[in-house]
Amino acid sequence: MTGPSHARAGAETDTVDVAIIGGGVLGTAVAARLSTTTASVCLLEAESDVAEGASKGNAGVAVSYYGPPGTLETQLITASTPRWEELTARLSVPYRRLGAVMVALDDEQAHHLEETREEILACGVRAELLTSAQTCAQEPLVTDRCVAGLLMPDEGVIDPMALTVAYANLAASNGVSVRLASPVTAIRTDDDGRHLITTAQGTVRCRFIVNAAGVAAGRISRMAGGEDMRYWPRKGQYAVLDRAFAGSLRRIVFSTHSATTKGINVVPTTHGSALLGPTANDHEEPDDKATDADTVAMLVASASGLVPSITDDLIIKYFAANRPASDEPHRLRFDERIPTLLHCTNRSAGVSISPAAADHVLELLNSAGLDAQPRRDAAQALPPAPRxxxxxxxxxxxxxxxxxxxxxxxxxxxxxxxxxxxxxxxxxxxxxxxxxxxxxxxxxxxxxxxxxxxxxxxxxxxxxxxxxxxxxxxxxxxxx
Ligand SMILES: Cc1cc2nc3c(=O)[nH]c(=O)nc-3n(C[C@H](O)[C@H](O)[C@H](O)COP(=O)(O)OP(=O)(O)OC[C@H]3O[C@@H](n4cnc5c(N)ncnc54)[C@H](O)[C@@H]3O)c2cc1C
Missing domain, CATH: 1.10.10 (Arc Repressor Mutant, subunit A)
Structure with a gap:
């Protein structure tokens, strides 16, 4: 791959302080955050709508815990967790803080729950060990084979597509230019050191790029002359259960995490249905979102081990989506070669980190010289949207x-x-x-x-x- 070439901006070129590439939950969250400041911003999305990548096909668990303390990802999850009620009310997005029970089916898993509890507490989040009877009292649909449980009261579910759209709507209301059907095809540098981004809908000149292109983030980095980063799709399949059954679930039901997998879960949605999944399979084709019968059968078998009343005749739909997997699963930092290129990607918890990640991006940009000040006339909320x-x-x-x-x-x-x-x-x-x-x-x-x-x-x-x-x-x- 070649580095950035130099060119002079044409008369038709739009000039902004920050161009965000990618209209998923992270790109739109950043756009919404920057839209409340004095920075001029545009959002470039390849597809003709936002929320078309990983942000379209995830479970929407707004997790309070995803991994050990001390990482930036964990810090962003912890910072986002208490904000969901206020944020979703402001943006009129469906959200339910249901809490979760993690279920142990044998003594080894029960031992693992104790370790998980220690880790969760070290992240500054609540967790409580439960007996078998207490677990079934928290979620009566859980199997009586359960030997122990872990209550995680801060977990919630959100509508991830509505959240992404709401971020984009707030950004657009505050003047961000949201350019859909605008795949970025080339990035050069002009004589003043500004990025010149070529899209299918014209050119954008900017000082900073936020690379929120998900699984295409490596390609964007190489276009801009940045680090050679590898991304690949990690497919997750889900089965959707009808609300007639799912409406009786009180909590999210997690299987016990192991060292290698977070397992198959039963996740009520904000719409009243429930999801069984996800799987995690690496492959090469970002557009491959196929589901298959063997995997669906495995999902039902695994989920019914947690909740025995789950049967395949409750399924109304299957779907799959691809996580943006990479050797650095969470990348929220400036490029090592191009100091005005900021990478903003997350493999498995992008929804959950989005509020705090957007704040963090603003801090990083300001520390690099953007000087984006709060704008008094900016909207912080969307009009109420009753359902x-x-x-x-x-x-x-x-x-x-x-x-x-x-x-x-x-x-x-x-x-x-x-x-x-x-x-x-x-x-x-x-x-x-x-x-x-x-x-x-x-x-x-x-x-x-x-x-x-x-x-x-x-x-x-x-x-x-x-x-x-x-x-x-x-x-x-x-x-x-
Ligand atoms: C099966 C599954 C389950 C998950 N469950 C959860 C969960 O429960 N909770 C949670 O927090 N997270 C979950 N995740 C992870 C979460 O979905 C991702 O971390 C998040 O969606 C990533 O958002 P993003 O904005 O970085 O990427 P994306 O949503 O993939 O957005 C990237 C965007 O960039 C655009 N783009 C690409 N190339 C270009 C280009 N050249 N020019 C312009 N635009 C371009 C794409 O069209 C796309 O819209 C899950 C993911 C999967 C797949």
């Missing part, structure tokens, strides 16, 4: 806006008001999948069989297209 499914009695909501009475997705109780809001947001949905990511529509038992036509129709009205040409996903079209 029909959160109301036992929605009559007041419907009286205020009759579109809440028009239910488009019956399985997930999503109304026309929510879909139209997603289609008119600062970073709007532009496909059926974009509406799903923002509202949960199509996510339920019928998987969109009944509501896709209605969503396509509303999307067509907002995007000035015909329903037959509305895109199904950020990349494809209906029927493709």
């Amino acid at each position: 029909l499914r959160d109301y036992d009695d929605p009559s007041e909501l419907i009286a205020a806006d009759p579109q809440y009475g028009q239910v488009v997705c019956a399985c997930e109780h999503v109304s026309a008001a929510e879909i139209n809001r997603a289609l008119a947001a600062p970073v709007p949905a532009s496909s059926v999948d974009g509406v799903r990511k923002r509202t949960g529509a199509t996510y339920g038992r019928c998987q969109g069989s009944l509501c896709s036509a209605g969503i396509s129709f509303l999307t067509a009205l907002h995007t000035n297209t015909g329903p037959a040409t509305v895109k199904q996903t950020a990349r494809g079209t209906v029927g493709s």
Whole structure:
């Protein structure tokens, strides 16, 4: 790979202080944070929507603990953990602090729970050892084969796609230029030492680059003349359980971590369904998100070892996503060769670190000379965004806006008001999948069989297209 070449900025070039490459949860969190300062910022995303990489297909566990104390990743998790209620209320993002039980099925695992507890306490987080009976009292669906448990009361679940979209909407509301369908194809340096970033939609000139390109971060680094870093996809498969069963889960149920794996877990979602997974398999193709029957059978077998009432007839969907794996699983630091290139990637806990990671990026940029000061007129919150499914009695909501009475997705109780809001947001949905990511529509038992036509129709009205040409996903079209 060659280093950066030099060029003069053209007249059509946009100039900003900071260009963020990648519209996943980390890139958008950084964009939202910087948007409340005096820095000028643009966000460049290859796909035609945000939340299309790892941030689209994860479990959304806002973990309070992921590894030993003393690492920057652990510090960022610990700093983020107490902030979720305030942050998600401000950004109108679904969040539930359910707490978790980690379940030991034999004496060896029980011994491991004691070590895990010590590590969690050393991170400054709460954890409590439980007897078998206490574990089953915390989560009555847990197997009576359980010999011990560990209560982790600070764990929560968040809607990771809604969080990513909300970060992007706050950033855009505060003036960040969010450029979708703008894959970065080259990075050069001009005579003033500024980066010149070539995208499919023009050129951006900037002083600092935040490299939040996930599994493509190594490629971006090499384009900019930075370190030769290797990233590869680590696939995780999930099975989704219907809300009819999942609604009775009280807590996240973790299997006992071992030295090599965090195992298969049972994770309630903010929508009321539950996820079984994830697996972890390294491979080479970032677009490979295929699931397979053998893995799904393994997920059900493992999960039913924790919660025996789980059976495969409760499954409504499978999916997979790829973690951005690397020899440095958490990279939040300046490049060793290019002092204005800041790497911001995380393999397995990017959602959980995102609030504190964004603050940390701002501190690093300021210490490198950005001088981004707080902006008094910047919005810190998004307008309230009520969801029909959160109301036992929605009559007041419907009286205020009759579109809440028009239910488009019956399985997930999503109304026309929510879909139209997603289609008119600062970073709007532009496909059926974009509406799903923002509202949960199509996510339920019928998987969109009944509501896709209605969503396509509303999307067509907002995007000035015909329903037959509305895109199904950020990349494809209906029927493709
Ligand atoms: C199966 C699975 C389960 C997980 N579970 C959890 C969990 O429970 N809790 C948790 O905290 N974390 C979890 N994670 C990890 C979490 O999903 C990631 O750490 C996080 O999503 C990484 O976010 P990101 O923004 O760095 O990357 P991504 O979301 O991958 O975003 C990178 C973006 O960069 C864009 N891009 C790439 N190349 C270019 C280019 N040339 N130009 C412009 N844009 C480009 C991509 O299109 C993409 O949108 C899980 C991950 C997986 C896969």
